[in-house]
Amino acid sequence: MTALEAKLKTMGLDLPAQLAHYAGQINSTAVLAALVAGWIVGWVWYALVGDVWAGEATTGVKGSGFTPRRQIFGGIAQVIMTLMLGSFMTRLGYTGAFGGIHTAWLLWFGFVMTTILVNYANLGKRVGLALIDSVHWLLVLTAMGAIIGSFNQWGIGVPVQANAPAAAVTTTTGG
Amino acid sequence: MTFAGINHLAVLIAAIVSWIFGSAWYGVLGAQWAEALGKTKEQLMPGGRPATAMMIVSFVAELVMAEMLAGLIGHLGVGQFTVKNAVISALFVWFGFVLTVLVVNHGFQGEKRALTLIDGGHWLGVIVLQALVLGWFGV
Numbered sequence: 001m002t003a004l005e006a007k008l009k010t011m012g013l014d015l016p017a018q019l020a021h022y023a024g025q026i027n028s029t030a031v032l033a034a035l036v037a038g039w040i041v042g043w044v045w046y047a048l049v050g051d052v053w054a055g056e057a058t059t060g061v062k063g064s065g066f067t068p069r070r071q072i073f074g075g076i077a078q079v080i081m082t083l084m085l086g087s088f089m090t091r092l093g094y095t096g097a098f099g100g101i102h103t104a105w106l107l108w109f110g111f112v113m114t115t116i117l118v119n120y121a122n123l124g125k126r127v128g129l130a131l132i133d134s135v136h137w138l139l140v141l142t143a144m145g146a147i148i149g150s151f152n153q154w155g156i157g158v159p160v161q162a163n164a165p166a167a168a169v170t171t172t173t174g175g
Numbered sequence: 176m177t178f179a180g181i182n183h184l185a186v187l188i189a190a191i192v193s194w195i196f197g198s199a200w201y202g203v204l205g206a207q208w209a210e211a212l213g214k215t216k217e218q219l220m221p222g223g224r225p226a227t228a229m230m231i232v233s234f235v236a237e238l239v240m241a242e243m244l245a246g247l248i249g250h251l252g253v254g255q256f257t258v259k260n261a262v263i264s265a266l267f268v269w270f271g272f273v274l275t276v277l278v279v280n281h282g283f284q285g286e287k288r289a290l291t292l293i294d295g296g297h298w299l300g301v302i303v304l305q306a307l308v309l310g311w312f313g314v
Contacts, residue, residue, distance in 0.1 A: 070282045077275035084271025091250050110243025111272040114236035116280070119294055121232050122201075122225065123212060133280050 026083065030151035034082040034144040035075060041143045042074070045136050053132050078140065085141065086148050100149025104141035112137045179249040179256045185312030186245050189305040190238040196304050197233060200297045201225070211289035241305045244268065248309060261310030265302040273298045 005016065046053060089095075089103040113134050120130040201208060201220075209216040219225075225233075247268065248261050274295050281291045 070279075073282050074279050077279045080271055080275050084267060087267070088247065088271075091247070093250070106243065106246075107268075107272055110240055110246075111268055112276050114240050115273050115276055115298060118233050118236045119277070121229050122219075137276060 027086070027148075027151055030086070030148050031079060031082050033151065034085075034147040035078050037143040037147050038078045038082070038140040039075065041139045042136060045139055049132050052128060078144070081141070082144050082148065085144055086152075089145070089148060089152075095149065096153045097146040097149040100145030100147070100152075101142055102145070104145030105138070108134075108138050108141050112141070177253050179251065179253045180314040181242070181245045181249055182309070182312050182314050183242075185309050186238070186241045188312070189241040189245075189308040190234060192308050193237045193241070193301040193304045194230075194234045196300050197237070197297060198230075200300060204293055207289065208293050211287045211293060237301060237305070240302070241309065244302065244305055245309050248306075249314065256310065256314050258307060258310030261306035262303060265306035269299050269302045273302070 085100070085104060085107065088107060089100055092099075092103055092106075094100065094103050116130055116134045116137075120133075205216045205220065209219050212219065244261075244265060248256055248264050251260055251264070277291050277295050277298070281294075
């Protein structure tokens with residue numbers, strides 16, 4: 001064990017145990033389904049409003065648009081979002097598809113919409129762009145929440161480690 | 176799990192503190208921020224400060240953020256509303272829903288990486304400060 005790990009453990013942050021615990025709770029089938037759904041929703045949304053988006057996004061910005069590299073970043077971001085969404089859903093005590101959607105909307109309203117609103121307003125970007133991008137995330141998060149909630153309810157996808165060791169559980173106070 | 180509750184005075188103070196931090200952040204990094212956008216500081220902040228409407232939008236948004244953060248921390252249960260738990264929750268929210276959104280939106284819009292760093296750093300400071308205030312006050 002490294003000195004850093006020992007130090008963190010004395011602070012009540014047993015990171016390896018916490019990470020193992022979180023990894024054990026991941027329903028990989030649900031995460032994959034949520035990723036695919038989020039990607040499809042995003043693709044359909046920008047196909048519908050793509051022309052408006054391009055007109056707004058390229059106002060004073062060069063090099064905008066869809067590239068494979070950006071799609072990969074988008075996919076990674078959505079996996080992270082799915083994991084966090086599942087974690088917060090558990091914490092809030094919501095279950096099922098509607099529970100997932102409820103959690104998604106709360107997080108969207110509290111953190112995604114607010115971030116986009118402030119940043120875009122400060123940058124002098126158009127209201128239309130803020131609307132398009134924030135609705136995109138609302139749709140993506142709604143799809144993710146519905147899928148994670150449904151999978152948990154249906155019990156599809158077997159967690160790697162259903163029951164974490166007691167030591168790991170006791171340190172999992174945050175997140 | 177029993178909901179610990181929300182201290183609305185702490186939420187208000189957290190919003191004020193984070194708003195002041197935001198003003199200081201963009202005040203100090205104004206030149207770099209403008210450069211990342213390909214504009215001048217004067218273009219973005221005529222008269223040396225942001226428009227009043229923008230300052231109001233920022234404050235209201237940060238008030239909503241603080242309220243939601245307090246709600247999330249409160250769901251950890253009675254006796255769990257501590258500074259440590261608040262900061263851990265804040266870091267998860269920032270990583271999961273703020274940084275991801277910024278990276279993707281800025282990326283697709285072709286914005287410079289410096290802009291993502293400056294804006295992402297701002298939100299990290301905002302949310303951690305809010306967590307410190309909320310955790311310090313408790314419920």
